[in-house]
Amino acid sequence: MIFADFKERFHLVAFSNTDWLWVVGAVIFTIIADQLLEPVGKYFARLRFFSPPSYLPAPFNPLKKFAIPPSEFFGVTLKENWRLLAVFIPIHIIAMFSEELMWRGYILPLQVDTYGVYAWIINGLLWAWVVHACLKWHLIGMIPGMLIAPWIAQHTGSTWASFAVHAIGNAPLWIILLVGVLKSTIDEEPNHVEKTA
Numbered sequence: 092m093i094f095a096d097f098k099e100r101f102h103l104v105a106f107s108n109t110d111w112l113w114v115v116g117a118v119i120f121t122i123i124a125d126q127l128l129e130p131v132g133k134y135f136a137r138l139r140f141f142s143p144p145s146y147l148p149a150p151f152n153p154l155k156k157f158a159i160p161p162s163e164f165f166g167v168t169l170k171e172n173w174r175l176l177a178v179f180i181p182i183h184i185i186a187m188f189s190e191e192l193m194w195r196g197y198i199l200p201l202q203v204d205t206y207g208v209y210a211w212i213i214n215g216l217l218w219a220w221v222v223h224a225c226l227k228w229h230l231i232g233m234i235p236g237m238l239i240a241p242w243i244a245q246h247t248g249s250t251w252a253s254f255a256v257h258a259i260g261n262a263p264l265w266i267i268l269l270v271g272v273l274k275s276t277i278d279e280e281p282n283h284v285e286k287t288a
Contacts, residue, residue, distance in 0.1 A: 101196030106249040113246065117239045117256045124235035129153065136228035143228055153228065159267060160274040169271035176272060180265050187261060191254040194218050195244035203245065211241035236260065 098104065106114075133153045135141040142154075148165060149157035163169055164179075194214060202210035219230075219237035226233060244253035 101192055102200065102244070102248060102250045103196065104249050104251070106247045106252045110247045110249070110252055113243055114252055114255045114259070117243050118259045121236045121239050121256070121260050125232065128232035128235070132229050132232040135230060138228075141228040141230070143226075151226075160271040161267065162271065164268055164271070169268065172272055176265070176268060179268070183261065183265070184258065187257045188254055190218075190222070191240070191244075191250050191257055194222075195241060195253045196250040199241055199244055208245075211245040212238065214241040214245075215239075 136143055136153045143152045147155075148163075149155035161169060164175065167175055169175065199210060199214045202214050206213050215234075215238035218241070219233050223229070223233060223237070240253040240256050243256050244250055246252075
């Protein structure tokens, strides 16, 4: 009973197959918008007030070149570092789910009561400019991604839908890290045949 009430309160309800089309469309829209707005982020990053901290690595710092496959992630070497993936991916999933639970499951329904059909806009802008204010150089570039998650949650009535958009949109980072671990491992393997006496 308590779990059922929790699911209902936080809108953890299944969404339809048709809604999956909206989820996929939202992810594609976000990827395209991010690419189109990347120059805006670089412009702001060059301004003193908006510049990212110097210690922040690529791809999070738009002024630093990001190599694929990467050899390290936040100063941690990727070579044969399967533990990094085993720790980072679950923590990343929990962080995204927690954000969705709070912002789409709890706050958005309250905002719907006040702002009606425009609640997703208020929710997305607050999520972008309050929670992600530390990414100030990405102030404009993050708007499409930050608006699409609350829109899909309000449109479908499901926090799972916005979580799917959030997680699928961030999953390429896991793939890039995986490629970094695999490439570093493959590069170290000897490519010669040992001679036998």
